[in-house]
Amino acid sequence: MRFLQKKTHFDFMGLRRIAMIVSAVLLVVSIGSLATRGLALGIDFTGGTLIEVGYQDSADLGSLRTALGSGGFGDATVQHFGTSRDVLVRLAPREGVSSADLSTQVFNTLRGATGAAQPELRRVEFVGPQVGEELAEDGGLAALAALILILIYVAFRFEWRFAVGSVAALIHDVIITLGVFSVLQLPFDLPVLAAVLAVIGYSLNDTIVVFDRIRENFRKMRKGSPTEITNTSLNQTLSRTLMTSLTTLLVLVALFLLGGEIIHGFATALIIGIVVGTYSSIYVASPVALALGVSKQDLMPPQKEDVGDGAQL
Secondary structure, three states, rough: OOOOOOOOOOHHHHHHHHHHHHHHHHHHHHHHHHHHHOOOEEEEEEEEEEEEEOOOOOHHHHHHHHHHOOOOOOEEEEEOOOOOEEEEEEEEOOOOOHHHHHHHHHHHHHHOOOOOOOOEEEEEEEEEEEHHHHHHHHHHHHHHHHHHHHHHHHHHHOOHHHHHHHHHHHHHHHHHHHHHHHHHHHHOHHHHHHHHHHHHHHHHHHHHHHHHHHHHHHHHHHOHHHHHHHHHHHHHHHHHHHHHHHHHHHHHHHHHHHHHHHHHHHHHHHHHHHHHHHHHHHHHHHHHHHHHHOOOOHHHOOOEEEEOEEEEE
C-alpha cells in the first residue's frame, strides 16, 4: 500500500542547512531549559505519597488547595485525574511521619473541606526516596546502554559514518522530547521514561529503513553524487515513512484523548517523539553521514582477490 501514488522528487538535502539551524535552536532551548528548570519529576523518582480520592460531583481544586494549605500541606500538588470528580494529591516525603499517618491526615483535611460531599479514598501509594534515586539512575543507564549498543549495531551493519548519524539523530530526538517536558513542566514519571526509550527504538527503525535504501542505491546507481543518491533514497522511502508515522500518530492521539490520565504523559512523550523522530530520520541522520564524507566506495562490497589456480579470497 502506497501513501503517495506518484513518485516524488523533493530536494530534501537542499534544505538541510535550514533544518540544521532549526535543530540547533531546538537543542539550545531544550538543553537550556533542562539545565535551568530541570524536569518536573514525579514521585516515582523523588519519592513521596500519592493519594487518589473520588467525589460524587465536580471537585473545586482551589478550595482543596486552600484547605490543604491551612492544614499544613501547602507543598501538596493537587490535580484532576481523568475526570473533574477524581482528584490526585502528591506529597513529598516527611521525616518522622509514616505514609499511613500522612495519608490519613490528608484525607481528614479533604473531608473537612468539602462538607456534606464526602470524598472516597481510592488508593494510597508510597515511594521511598532511595527507590526513586535508583529508578532515575537505572533509567539513565538504560538509555545510555541503548545508545551504545545501537552505535555498535549500525557500525557493524552499515558503516561508521551511518552509525554516527543514527546516534546523533537519537540523541537529538531524546533531548528535544525531554526539553518539551522541561519547558512545559509536564510531569515526568516512569511511563514517560518508558516512552522515551520507545522513541529511541522507533526513531532507529525509521533511520535504518532510510540507510538501507541509501546503501542499496549507492550500489545500483552508476551516476549521481552522494547528495543526489540520498535525495533519491529519501523520496523512495517517503511514502512508507509517512504511512508509518501517521498511522502510529492516529493511535497515540486516540490514547491521548481517550486513554485517561494514567497514560496521558506516556502518549504525550510518544507523540512528540514520533514527530521529532520522523523529522530527524530525514534531516539529521542522513545529513550527518553526508557531512562525514560517506561515498560510494565506502559501501561497495569488498573485491575478491585472485590467489591463482582460479581460487579467490
